[in-house]
Amino acid sequence: MKFENLKKSRTFKRFRKNKTSVIGAALLLSFVFLAVFAPIVSPPASSDSYLIPQAGYSQEPAPPSKEHIFGTTEQQYDLFYAIVWGTRTAFKIGVMVVFVSLLLGITIGGLAGFYGGWIDEITMRFTDIILSFPGIVLAVVIVAMLGPGIEKVIIAIAAVSWPGYARLLRGDVLTVKNFDFVAASRTMGAGDFWIFIKHILPNSIYPVIIVASLDIGSIVLTAAALSFLGLGSPAGYADWGQIIAMSRNWILGTSSNPFAYWHTLLIPGTAIFLFVLSWNLIGDAFRDILDPRQQ
């Protein structure tokens, strides 16, 4: 779709009229900005830019100061750096998971819908089984088998999220494959592969792509939870969930000030909350706009 058409489209107008969605989009844009310009906002000190610089080796977190505007957390990891580069980590995980699970979901769901029969039956029962499990539990099991690490987290979350996309695409493929243009193409001698790529996918792929990309918020939430549980990134890696896990030992504060270490929890907590919120606001707005029952 050309941009001019997009601007005139009904969906776009409704989206702009919906205040919460505009707030969501603005929040999301600022996160994108932060992720893209991370090297300028917070220049890396070492060669591996995802390693958070340490300002010393003392255990006790230091409150926000001039050198460390967000303060430091356990073992003097700089919180500002962790938040900025953690944004990149969040996008990296979100985009990678969506990419991998879409690839799996589209291939498997597409084949199931296109060929039907026993292929369909087996794959759909398989998705039933995966969907009958709380995603985070299965992800925990997978990471436990593979060992901790960001890539393992990506694999685990992708492994539990593709069935939803496969089923969504399968449903659309089932409708599209009965359209006349598919029959026309077949009578002209087109093969399965050609029909699938050229006619069926372009007419069925958009809903699943939209749904999957709006899932980035909840994917990042799951990844952060895995990191928090000690199954994600290694210590010192710029990752929000892990930074929050570090704050766990300091929530009680000191005897004179129960909130002495508030920044170790609330700053990364706010970052992840706003990130997920931005996706949810946009997702909710889309749901309201596209749902004809609510017009």
Add this chain to the structure above:
Amino acid sequence: MTNFLTKRILMLPIVAIGVTFLLFSLTNILPSEMRASLYVQSQKELTPDTLKEIIKTHKLDAPILSQYLIWLKKVLKGELGYSQSANMPVKDAIKTCLPATLELTIFAIIPIFFIGLWAGVISAVNRDKFTDHFTRFAAITGYSLPTFVFGLIMLMIFYGWLGIFPPGRYSLNSDIIINAGEFTRWTGILTVDSILNLEFGVFFDALKHLVLPASVLCFGSIALLIRITRTSMLEELNKDYIRTAKSKGLKESYIINTHAKRNALIPVITLISLQFIRLLSGVVITETVFDFPGIGRWGIKAAQQLDLAGVMGFSLMTAALFVIGNTISDILYAVVDPRIRYGKK
């Protein structure tokens, strides 16, 4: 209805075999030495010599299918292996952890349902007014704020600052009473047991430890219910029969309670299973944050320490809980919707 239910119940073993096979194939990523803990019942059996024997007798190098059958036979006999992270056989670990999880879940489910349905209906009736915006804002906050962040904030305020709601399941005082020998564990659910044993001190102590985790769990899972109820209610309120009822001059509260609500709740009930998934995921994290000795905390500990038998026991347990929850929601659905009860052709 019997037809529908038999079909559902016949599906259960298929799902059970599927889930266990999937989990079992996942374990095959690990070397056979690590998988041996699935087949022993005590720590003593895990010596290098016996390991080789276990690998041989249970054919841990054989193709996955024959391994699976041997393992399944053991599981059906109730031999689930030895959990190193819990320091006891998996069966005993489940026995000690499950009641705690059930207790926490029950204390969270009740407010979820009452508040969730009520807020959803109120929100729909007052569409686009302040109440609606407020409820929706609370709901979206609920599912955007990570459970672990919210839980830690609650601990910071109510434990660190005010000192009223501590983490864990009971305090030292209760621990002494519970383990003194006079305390009978009828159900394992502490609030019930303490009343049966007439130990009201323990009862209030248990409640004190439940307030925070139950409210965190509730806050995290309630949003979905509010949203579904609201959408369903809005759809119902737009229908013709509501307009008819209004034109007859019926009272608004009567229309909402006797006409709209009853129909609006049908789709909500079908989505209870979704709610259940969210709740179970929430339990895992909430228990870890609050150091609550349930299934979830044990499972995470097992995963961190690579205690394979523990991980398998934990996931089997979750799957079982989930299947039970799903079946209950199916039955409820059939009870509520007459179209299913009488068999939709």
